[in-house]
Amino acid sequence: MIHFNSDYLEGAHPAVLERLVSTNLEQTIGYGCDPYCDLAREKIRAACAAPEADVHFLVGGTQTNTTVIAAVLRPYQGVVSAVSGHINCHEAGAIESTGHKVIALPAENGKITARQVADYVEWHRNDESVEHIVYPGMVYISYPTEGGTLYTKAELTAMYNTCRKYGLYLFIDGARLGYGLTSDAADLTLPELARLCDVFYIGGTKVGALFGEAVVIMNPALKRDFRPMLKQRGGMLAKGRLLGLQFDALFTDDLYFRIARHANEMAYQVRDIFVSAGYPLLFDSPTNQQYPIMSDEELAILGKNFGYEYWERVDATHSGVRFASSWATTQKQVDALRNAVNALEK
Amino acid sequence: MIHFNSDYLEGAHPAVLERLVSTNLEQTIGYGCDPYCDLAREKIRAACAAPEADVHFLVGGTQTNTTVIAAVLRPYQGVVSAVSGHINCHEAGAIESTGHKVIALPAENGKITARQVADYVEWHRNDESVEHIVYPGMVYISYPTEGGTLYTKAELTAMYNTCRKYGLYLFIDGARLGYGLTSDAADLTLPELARLCDVFYIGGTKVGALFGEAVVIMNPALKRDFRPMLKQRGGMLAKGRLLGLQFDALFTDDLYFRIARHANEMAYQVRDIFVSAGYPLLFDSPTNQQYPIMSDEELAILGKNFGYEYWERVDATHSGVRFASSWATTQKQVDALRNAVNALEK
Amino acid sequence: MIHFNSDYLEGAHPAVLERLVSTNLEQTIGYGCDPYCDLAREKIRAACAAPEADVHFLVGGTQTNTTVIAAVLRPYQGVVSAVSGHINCHEAGAIESTGHKVIALPAENGKITARQVADYVEWHRNDESVEHIVYPGMVYISYPTEGGTLYTKAELTAMYNTCRKYGLYLFIDGARLGYGLTSDAADLTLPELARLCDVFYIGGTKVGALFGEAVVIMNPALKRDFRPMLKQRGGMLAKGRLLGLQFDALFTDDLYFRIARHANEMAYQVRDIFVSAGYPLLFDSPTNQQYPIMSDEELAILGKNFGYEYWERVDATHSGVRFASSWATTQKQVDALRNAVNALEK
Amino acid sequence: MIHFNSDYLEGAHPAVLERLVSTNLEQTIGYGCDPYCDLAREKIRAACAAPEADVHFLVGGTQTNTTVIAAVLRPYQGVVSAVSGHINCHEAGAIESTGHKVIALPAENGKITARQVADYVEWHRNDESVEHIVYPGMVYISYPTEGGTLYTKAELTAMYNTCRKYGLYLFIDGARLGYGLTSDAADLTLPELARLCDVFYIGGTKVGALFGEAVVIMNPALKRDFRPMLKQRGGMLAKGRLLGLQFDALFTDDLYFRIARHANEMAYQVRDIFVSAGYPLLFDSPTNQQYPIMSDEELAILGKNFGYEYWERVDATHSGVRFASSWATTQKQVDALRNAVNALEK
Secondary structure (H helix, E strand, C coil): CEECCCCCCCCCCHHHHHHHHHCCCCCCCCCCCCHHHHHHHHHHHHHHCCCCCEEEEECCHHHHHHHHHHHHCCCCEEEEEECCCHHHHCCCCHHHHCCCCEEEECCECCECCHHHHHHHHHHHHHCCCHHHCCEEEEEEEECCCCCCCCCCHHHHHHHHHHHHHHCCEEEEECCCHHHHHCCCCCCCCHHHHHHCCCEEEEECCCCCCCCCEEEEECCHHHCCCHHHHHHHCCCCCCCCHHHHHHHHHHCCCCHHHHHHHHHHHHHHHHHHHHHHCCCCECCCCCCCEECEEEEHHHHHHHCCCEECEEEEEEECCEEEEEEECCCCCCHHHHHHHHHHHHHHHC | CEECCCCCCCCCCHHHHHHHHHCCCCCCCCCCCCHHHHHHHHHHHHHHCCCCCEEEEECCHHHHHHHHHHHHCCCCEEEEEECCCHHHHCCCCHHHHCCCCEEEECCECCECCHHHHHHHHHHHHHCCCHHHCCEEEEEEEECCCCCCCCCCHHHHHHHHHHHHHHCCEEEEECCCHHHHHCCCCCCCCHHHHHHCCCEEEEECCCCCCCCCEEEEECCHHHCCCHHHHHHHCCCCCCCCHHHHHHHHHHCCCCHHHHHHHHHHHHHHHHHHHHHHCCCCECCCCCCCEECEEEEHHHHHHHCCCEECEEEEEEECCEEEEEEECCCCCCHHHHHHHHHHHHHHHC | CEECCCCCCCCCCHHHHHHHHHCCCCCCCCCCCCHHHHHHHHHHHHHCCCCCCEEEEECCHHHHHHHHHHHHCCCCEEEEEECCCHHHHCCCCHHHHCCCCEEEECCECCECCHHHHHHHHHHHHHCCCHHHCCEEEEEEEECCCCCCCCCCHHHHHHHHHHHHHHCCEEEEECCCHHHHHCCCCCCCCHHHHHHCCCEEEEECCCCCCCCCEEEEECCHHHCCCHHHHHHHCCCCCCCCHHHHHHHHHHCCCCHHHHHHHHHHHHHHHHHHHHHHCCCCECCCCCCCEECEEEEHHHHHHHCCCEECEEEEEEECCEEEEEEECCCCCCHHHHHHHHHHHHHHHC | CEECCCCCCCCCCHHHHHHHHHCCCCCCCCCCCCHHHHHHHHHHHHHHCCCCCEEEEECCHHHHHHHHHHHHCCCCEEEEEECCCHHHHCCCCHHHHCCCCEEEECCECCECCHHHHHHHHHHHHHCCCHHHCCEEEEEEEECCCCCCCCCCHHHHHHHHHHHHHHCCEEEEECCCHHHHHCCCCCCCCHHHHHHCCCEEEEECCCCCCCCCEEEEECCHHHCCCHHHHHHHCCCCCCCCHHHHHHHHHHCCCCHHHHHHHHHHHHHHHHHHHHHHCCCCECCCCCCCEECEEEEHHHHHHHCCCEECEEEEEEECCEEEEEEECCCCCCHHHHHHHHHHHHHHHC
8 A cells, every 4th residue: 555645644754863863862951942953943044044033843733823823913813814725724723712713715726816815905994894804914825835836926925015015914834835945836945935924834744854843933023922922832842852853954955855856756747647647637736745636436446555635526426636745755656656547547 | 864874873762771760779789690680581581482591691792692602612613604694704703712713604695504504514524634624513693694684484493403413503693683583574483483593692782772682591501601601701791780671671561572573664664765766685684674785876975864884895886785774763764765765866 | 778789789870871861862873983982082081181092981890801901912921910809800710711811919908019020020031931931911900909908109100110111011900990099098190090000991880880991091002903802802882872971971070080989988987887896807998898807697687687798708707798888879878887787786 | 961950851762762763664644543543542541441541642741731621621610720730830821821710729749639629619619709700620730740749549539539529620630640650659550540530641751752642531521522622722743653653662561660660760869869968858759850959059069060950949048959860860870960969068
């Protein structure tokens, strides 16, 4: 059985794991104040060309989204998101549990536009009942999106400018950031992305770490007292160095980007397998998640030897599913998938 | 200037006010434990033919919705509502501020259906990611809805049965309950409505009281410790008798229903004014809120002498607006409106 | 039976009620945007000599405390209070329900000192685990306190200076503000008090109104977007004018202060009744709440004809109880009490 | 430099780490549904002699306490804790951030008694203002406590019976459970402890794991829908197997207890070092945390070569500090400490 269900099926990239093993018996102080965290922060700042940024390490994505959003918003504000955004769909109401509404806008190809945000803010401001309607306080987008798609530099610039114009903060969920930045379709560098938002995070869990997400706070107004927020929301790991060590490894010799690029290359082959075989795609994704639409019958056959994630029903006999690659995906696994899909066609 | 903006433009029905005046210097204990609250509770139970119901008095609608929903749901649950539901649109995120997502379903004529609720629950239960998606814990509907429309007895029965089947609670927002139950289109009595939900409230603020809403808890499972919830959410009025006195007056000699019926009769004339003059309606409302669609130019002219509530833009030159009647609306006011609208046509 | 249980046993001062009656059929817009609210705001600003202050009207005390505190604090901050503070004891966890810890300091005579606050902040700041401990964000005090006692001008000045020094906001709960400012022991005027805090409220419920509290925001940093907070927390009354009308009446011809002074004069007689008869007092209160300590036997006898509030057990056979006067207390009621207490002694 | 600051200074016990390394490239599904989590659950149930218990894995202690407490309490309820309890002191207001008050009772030697809990509940129930005071919904205790002390079987039995009598749930924070159960002073087994509470957790972070806490739900009433709570609170690790693998290793061949016992034996030597040298102790701890009181001068000297945690000031020139041992503490480290302390005395 070969699994393509997600990009968090294996443990950590061997170089990351080795760092944990080789330092295991060292004594360091806790809660992210150790030298390894400092080292990782420096490397991340350098990679972002953002020497003034604050960098914090958390364990997982829902925790990170919740903590950042709760730290930024005032109680009467909500967060604007694509209806398909992870915070709106798959975080079990974590954002609302901190008291904030997710203001969900219709998405196209997983994305929302600066125009939609501007229209929403204008509508809100001009409504007689403005005080009875949740105030938008920030915009949340994912890079790549939940459908694997990417905002272009122009789209992101427009979004950031709109946010600044209207006094909203822009937060980028980078759970799969590496897969986005190393995509053939990306027209953005990490330093450019960092400058086009107020706060974002660099996902480790899905890109080579055992676990871990690195929040990068670009806007000085958002830096104050983030650490007690972290602690309060259960996101301050006692052995904080585990996060520092992993990000130190990932940001040494471009490991983070090299393994993400590898995953994308595997994904392009996966896409080609399905497209060549005539299957349409749910999203036109240039990153590590591919979403072929197949008949339920074919899926049942394929499912005997290959794991995939069920995504959504398309019609009575067809469904869209996800095949995700990762740093750990091998050419052999992809070849096996190709053979199996080609066998289906006959 | 004659205002039809809403049904809370005046103070209280004179009979209600008189009760407050005549008892003003009496001494009673506070927090809803006085004899007037007890009396009102008895009359409400009798009107509902629900001798076992618990009755609690709150000051306003947002407070009531928030307190009931927060008292009923567990932290990981959300409340299902029409996208046009008051809790989703016009309560400034009050529900989310208690930690719960509003699960908004598309509405037709202000209403959602039992089928929609069943489909949502089935989809949720069968999704692989069920634990990552907010659990529906209750259904919230308004009677009448925010567009003035009414659920039929058959629709409400289907909704209640669906809720019971799936283990959801059904909560009816009755901010304008009187206007619903005395509508020409209503096929439900108060006792019938009470039996087709787990908890509902009888709106006073918009139907003759200075302020006040009476929550009626029908389902014994929801009765426990509602009073500390009330207190915690700032909804326990110190001089609780003010609420008891008002509801006592409203439920004496059917005052509540008589004044609501009067408002509906005024509203039917208002509807006729606009329909006769050829204006389409935004909602087909059989209750005290009427929503004609007019050109912005006509609205500007009419707005010089008549107050209405702007509702929504229909097209580049037309808008839907609300004309609401209340217990206080007079024939003379309606006649003036008729003359003004007829004058527009020429 | 004559009740001295509390200062909210009756309705409203007749002049207040008359305002509601005489305007009952007028049409005004809702939510506090009507001319009566504007008028009341102007009179309150004038009484506070604070032309720049923002004034908002709410219905009750718990709601007011919760809304103000939730509006001011960031999520990781708590509010410092006397252990005997109303928010710590008698609001059913309303503050915590908004996510904030009440940091309770030991109280003497119902009060905390600037020194205690400074010591707490210094301890917190210097603790190695500072990020693991709730950050103090504001100080809450009551004037008068829950024991009827008063901060002196010197004490309040020290507290305000300490708050400013450490970056905390100072909030004064004035549920019984009138009784404090008109006390023989008060060395503060309303304008002085207003200048010695960031935000406070003027209690109406317990000082002549049917209900209502007027929040006065002195610090410009706290003014932004208070109205959506109000709405979200269920504190925006639909018929907002009811609050405006009442405060307009109370701040016309010094009514608020005249009736508060009357209550204090009645209370001084009550105190004299008990002190002359040899009963010790739980608190040395110069305001409308008096707390004699009596034997349970005596209380049982007195309780046949007089209502009081049980406060706390003092020893196996004695308890402290509260006798509160109000604007409505009459000389005849006090005389009856004197006779009854004197009769006990024999 | 040798650190005794805490029991989370190193990584994981080598046997635990080896499990992560040897399985690193395996593919498993996420979120705690993998075979390793199942295996670990079985072993924990067996160790607890509780075949019906539900077992869930979380990452850290604050997250665990917050999730359990928020899952159990209703909104108007608070959690009773020793004033020195971790949730009251060192979790940055995490419990309050979920809406619940921590009802702090005075502690002796880090513990509260069944009598204190009973007295509090009785006082609350009998108070006239019961509905205005936070309802106690559960009791939280730590085993061992924050001072390293232990509840006896008799004390725990009394507490559990009191909780059952009054309808409170009992939750035991076992962040250092291993160090408690293997103490010379423990008169409880794990199965006995499990039966004397409704829910508890087995701490991994401080007892051999890289990170991880295992919640054991004994009371069937608390089992429902814990997983969406986990997800909502950011506590559902994507690569859940990391937790399963670690607890599987810890509960194989009694590793958890063997390494905890080792730490206690090191701690007894540490205690002896200080007691023999004439230093008093802040707590009489029979577990891995020892709290000598030393002069600030001595601490400064010792601090050059040994790390300890500052605990509290005792007088102008003396402080209590913590020396903690762990599974990783070596005889050589303890011997070095003995030499250093003995050298101080001269």
